[in-house]
């Protein structure tokens with residue numbers, strides 16, 4: 142070109158990696174949950190109005206809008222309410238695929254949370270399966286869910302659908 | 310609603326995996342110019358601009374509305390950004406419509422977009438948190454367990470999800486703007502596609518698209534354009550927490566409340582009989598039967614029976630996603646607005662090859678987050 146530039150066409154894509162390091166203040170309720178993990182136990186909180194037990198508790202009952210004040214130590218076992226088998230790779234993935242991502246309703250809780258299920262082939266997992274948490278060694282316990290290595294079948298018979306159908 | 314509100318112009322891009330020919334600004338402008346041309350207006354006729362997109366983390370642009378203002382003719386005018394995750398395209402249209410129905414403005418341009426080729430949505434939706442195990446694997450990983458729970462609760466047979474996947478891709482063949490044009494799609498092709506989040510296969514999930522949608526909304530005394538207006542008969546939004554004891558993840562309360570509200574505004578008591586068609590946010594095939602139940606088109610547990618009987622097919626009694634839906638084009642932020650826009654096209658009679666014959670009243674629905682945001686509107690060819 143006359144002005145000295147060359148026509149090489151538009152630049153269609155530039156990769157510009159960014160990273161995030163963030164600070165996190167858990168607050169009162171989540172601190173209790175995280176300190177529980179540091180002791181190797183699941184700590185939930187009961188709503189004084191509806192009696193439902195939350196884990197992890199965020200300090201309030203979303204249904205009643207009141208503070209949850211009663212601490213409840215939950216069981217180490219629970220029931221798989223539902224699950225999926227993740228077989229899709231993506232950037233930053235922490236676990237080797239395929240893996241089982243299960244919704245686990247801990248004994249004594251009224252809310253399931255997501256947990257990794259291992260020590261079972263991915264085609265043998267079932268809704269209603271009874272599972273237990275496997276923790277890291279005592280010296281390695283920290284206030285984080287990283288203290289729970291994974292869940293595994295605990296050998297009990299499957300829970301009846303009627304016992305967990307309200308938690309789907 | 311105090312003032313009547315009408316859709317008088319619509320525009321959308323050709324949705325594709327990679328629109329390397331345009332920047333984000335070029336993408337939104339393409340849809341906006343088309344909507345203005347349809348309304349027979351120019352940039353200077355617009356009083357305000359309302360824009361929406363999904364999380365900023367996707368493309369890594371913080372507050373993109375700031376740099377997109379000039380591209381959308383918003384300099385010197387009010388400009389609003391809306392954000393409600395995947396439902397944002399619907400919520401954005403509703404915020405824009407409120408500016409008309411409240412009597413504040415006469416003509417409002419509303420735009421929504423996503424440029425997924427600039428983005429890594431899987432990564433952005435899977436950021437580890439200290440109080441949760443690092444298991445999340447994008448939206449599919451979140452919704453697949455709830456789909457499994459729906460199958461268990463309703464007793465739906467496996468092939469229902471595949472039927473929806475085929476139906477919506479066949480519909481997309483009638484829509485020149487759709488991202489996926491899979492001429493050979495059939496049940497076998499879906500069944501043989503890779504299992505990504507068991508029980509969800511690759512072809513039962515939406516694609517990743519670049520695209521934008523735009524509408525011009527007007528007050529009754531400012532109606533213009535090449536097609537008759539689509540009148541807004543009702544609009545509503547609802548939210549609920551992602552986690553609370555007793556939450557029904559399969560049939561969320563917020564969705565039921567949102568539809569009850571919008572139906573009451575529009576005088577709808579029997580949605581299956583009264584609507585001529587619907588555009589509903591179905592990013593994973595199984596969400597068609599789930600939302601059929603949530604939106605009251607049938608009784609609980611019967612959604613899959615409507616799908617199986619062909620009721621929601623293009624030639625069924627209540628066509629769902631005649632455009633091909635989210636399963637055929639998913640520019641995330643725009644996907645909700647496309648549902649709202651497509652039903653406006655239907656009642657204006659401008660949907661071309663995917664026009665549902667004689668469509669007079671239609672429902673647009675969008676949802677987002679972990680099924681915790683809902684937005685809906687009802688549009689009709691007659692004045693409300």
Ligand SMILES: [Zn+2]
Pocket residue numbers: 188189190191192193202203204205206
């Ligand atoms: Zn409560």
